Amino acid sequence: MSSRSLPRLPAAPGTIETGSTLKTLLDREAIDCLAHNLARVHRTLNAKAFRREAREGIEPLAILARGQHLAKVLRRHLPARYEQAVAVLVRSLTPSLSETEGNGLAGFFYLPHVSFVATYGLDPAKNGGRDPFEASMRAQYEITRRFSAEFSIRPFLIKWPERTLARLREWTRDPDPHVRRLCSEGSRPRLPWAMRIPAFVQDPRPVLPILEALKDDSELYVRRSVANHVGDIAKDHPALAFELCERWAEGADENRKWLIRHAVRHPAKKGVKAALRLRKLAAAG
Structure with missing residues (x-):
């Protein structure tokens, strides 16, 4: 051929340049x-x-x-x-x-x-x-x-x-x-730029098996998505997101610790005590 x-x-381009649009x-x-x-x-x-x-x-x-x-x-x-x-x-x-x-x-x-x-x-x-x-x-x-x-x-x-x-x-x-x-x-309840999934905003539990399966994925590309997904859940169901992260923190390696810290970064910046505690629990090193 x-x-x-x-x-x-x-x-x-690799990124959008100044003065240009998508x-x-x-x-x-x-x-x-x-x-x-x-x-x-x-x-x-x-x-x-x-x-x-x-x-x-x-x-x-x-x-x-x-x-x-x-x-x-x-x-x-x-x-x-x-x-x-x-x-x-x-x-x-x-x-x-x-x-x-x-x-x-x-x-x-x-x-x-x-x-x-x-x-x-x-x-x-x-x-x-x-x-x-x-x-x-x-x-x-x-x-x-x-x-x-x-x-x-x-x-x-x-x-x-x-x-x-x-x-x-x-x-x-x-x-x-x-x-x-x-x-x-694709299953994030509040994916930026995309339509929300109202059922998952209301109850994200049907998606949790997917996050469980991917939390220790070999690729950071995938683990970052899991962290962002948990961050979405934390906007509507903080107790569920924090409970999930606390369970994942048990026996976590450095990759999973990073995922947890990334997942709760936004509530931690707002001073939410549970998120701050999780970031400390999942501290590097």
């Missing part, structure tokens, strides 16, 4: 790459029309709205049945990430992909009457290995909490740290 036919990612990550170059990657695996794609429709009205939109706009364009140009359309998206993906740090912002290229799954992947009527759950899970598994499906998994946790949590519990044992991180990050 020639290099011209390989899937492409647009150029992207929305530039889904600009003309990203649209060209998206059309190129789709055309490789979907031969009937009218790439010229796709690029034209993708660019129409995109300029004033912020990054999340751009992802949603491009998902709508994808819907018009991919097969009508969701399962077939999302299979095209999966086949168009670039290789999965090999590192958990230093990947920069290029992954935001896949925001339209997760927006597509979140928008169209829950409705059997958009899939010829067939249950779209498995197709959506397969897609999110692959996307999260390149970007993160933390935004798209949340509508599934809201609509189908039991079956989605069951899948995430399975994925806590996956060899890919990006998949394991999704299990914690």
